[in-house]
Amino acid sequence: MPRERKSARTRERILAAAAQVLSRKGWAGTRLVDVAEVAAVQAPAVYYYWSSREELLAEVVTVGQQATLEHVVASLAAMPADASALDRIDRAIAAHLEVVLRRSEFSLAAIRNAAQLPADIRERQLVGQHAYADVWRGLVEDAVAAGELTADVDARAARMLVLGALNWAPEWWNPERGPVEDVVATTQHVVRRGLSTPR
Amino acid sequence: MPRERKSARTRERILAAAAQVLSRKGWAGTRLVDVAEVAAVQAPAVYYYWSSREELLAEVVTVGQQATLEHVVASLAAMPADASALDRIDRAIAAHLEVVLRRSEFSLAAIRNAAQLPADIRERQLVGQHAYADVWRGLVEDAVAAGELTADVDARAARMLVLGALNWAPEWWNPERGPVEDVVATTQHVVRRGLSTPR
DNA sequence: GTTAGAATCTAACGAGAAACAGATTCGAGG
DNA sequence: CCTCGAATCTGTTTCTCGTTAGATTCTAAC
Numbered sequence: 001m002p003r004e005r006k007s008a009r010t011r012e013r014i015l016a017a018a019a020q021v022l023s024r025k026g027w028a029g030t031r032l033v034d035v036a037e038v039a040a041v042q043a044p045a046v047y048y049y050w051s052s053r054e055e056l057l058a059e060v061v062t063v064g065q066q067a068t069l070e071h072v073v074a075s076l077a078a079m080p081a082d083a084s085a086l087d088r089i090d091r092a093i094a095a096h097l098e099v100v101l102r103r104s105e106f107s108l109a110a111i112r113n114a115a116q117l118p119a120d121i122r123e124r125q126l127v128g129q130h131a132y133a134d135v136w137r138g139l140v141e142d143a144v145a146a147g148e149l150t151a152d153v154d155a156r157a158a159r160m161l162v163l164g165a166l167n168w169a170p171e172w173w174n175p176e177r178g179p180v181e182d183v184v185a186t187t188q189h190v191v192r193r194g195l196s197t198p199r
Numbered sequence: 200m201p202r203e204r205k206s207a208r209t210r211e212r213i214l215a216a217a218a219q220v221l222s223r224k225g226w227a228g229t230r231l232v233d234v235a236e237v238a239a240v241q242a243p244a245v246y247y248y249w250s251s252r253e254e255l256l257a258e259v260v261t262v263g264q265q266a267t268l269e270h271v272v273a274s275l276a277a278m279p280a281d282a283s284a285l286d287r288i289d290r291a292i293a294a295h296l297e298v299v300l301r302r303s304e305f306s307l308a309a310i311r312n313a314a315q316l317p318a319d320i321r322e323r324q325l326v327g328q329h330a331y332a333d334v335w336r337g338l339v340e341d342a343v344a345a346g347e348l349t350a351d352v353d354a355r356a357a358r359m360l361v362l363g364a365l366n367w368a369p370e371w372w373n374p375e376r377g378p379v380e381d382v383v384a385t386t387q388h389v390v391r392r393g394l395s396t397p398r
Numbered sequence: 399g400t401t402a403g404a405a406t407c408t409a410a411c412g413a414g415a416a417a418c419a420g421a422t423t424c425g426a427g428g
Numbered sequence: 429c430c431t432c433g434a435a436t437c438t439g440t441t442t443c444t445c446g447t448t449a450g451a452t453t454c455t456a457a458c
Binding site: 031032033043044047052053 | 444445446447448
């Protein structure tokens with residue numbers, strides 16, 4: 001097996017281990033020894049791939065954040081151009097939940113630690129967060145403009161309530177309770193009713 | 200001024216300071232020096248009131264958790280006995296939001312750190328969490344039984360989606376954007392529509 | 399095989415923070 | 429005033445953990 005591959009795999013293993021520990025122990029509580037143990041490696045091996053603990057953890061957060069943005073954007077891009085605004089919201093809900101429930105360690109690490117990041121990293125994180133918020137703002141605005149979505153509630157609040165419900169899902173869902181698809185369906189159902197124009 | 204009062208006030212000041220730091224820095228990142236600085240006291244003063252750092256932080260979490268439970272239960276108890284199930288849910292939403300948005304430091308400390316608690320404290324915390332979940336389970340079951348609430352979605356998932364939206368609110372709401380009452384109204388509106396039986 | 403470089407380890411240092419001990423100030427009652 | 433105890437501080441100890449240095453093993457190419 002080629003050298004590059006093996007090295008890259010070790011790097012991924014450490015990164016995944018860091019995500020796991022970070023999501024459970026928090027930013028300050030994540031010790032390199034624990035990360036190393038999960039990755040089946042000694043702590044100093046981390047310094048072969050990252051220049052500091054902070055950089056490793058920052059990468060975990062970035063990956064966790066980007067994964068959601070990219071998957072949602074890609075899912076939306078894959079839809080037919082004439083899809084209705086509400087259908088696009090349904091799709092975004094599904095995509096968001098798929099990431100946070102399936103790649104939950106990275107997502108959880110990013111979500112749970114957002115408020116605890118050191119100032120400089122927090123700043124970078126906010127940029128990505130705003131980019132993602134823009135996607136949803138667009139989705140909601142389109143739906144309101146198309147009359148498919150009720151205009152009698154504060155759009156920002158409504159949007160954040162939905163995102164809150166989505167981000168919270170990993171806290172209570174676990175695979176043993178049933179397939180991701182069921183949660184997705186329920187969420188789409190509730191959100192669609194909650195936001196759509198009453199007839 | 201009586202001695203007891205002053206002493207009790209210092210204790211409260213330290214506890215509030217701990218809540219503030221804990222909500223921003225996370226369980227492991229909360230240093231006694233920082234707490235002490237916010238409380239305008241030296242670090243060892245903490246040991247006059249608590250036997251360890253862990254006990255202080257645990258109390259913050261307990262208070263943050265209990266505050267929500269108690270306020271919601273008290274609000275529901277104050278309602279007329281013949282209130283409809285949906286009205287009771289509206290009231291619970293309002294009460295929950297009032298606590299997490301107004302007493303946000305304790306709530307945030309409890310919510311954000313729930314997953315990072317040391318095992319023994321986490322266990323105690325789960326007991327309270329289940330007690331609170333029971334209250335909501337009851338609310339939802341009553342509404343379904345009364346036919347005021349749609350029975351065609353998974354009740355547990357729906358309940359957790361709502362609680363997620365509520366718990367997430369402090370992450371995006373801030374007083375400058377407008378009064379708590381507005382958020383409460385929007386939330387009640389969206390949830391009521393999201394869960395109620397389609398006509 | 400041998401070697402060079404990549405990958406990983408073992409051992410040790412040093413900063414930072416919790417906890418403890420003892421000294422000190424403050425404030426109410428005699 | 430003066431004293432006694434409550435409340436808080438200063439100085440010190442101990443331990444944990446990130447980081448560094450240097451040694452060591454593994455692997456691909458010649």
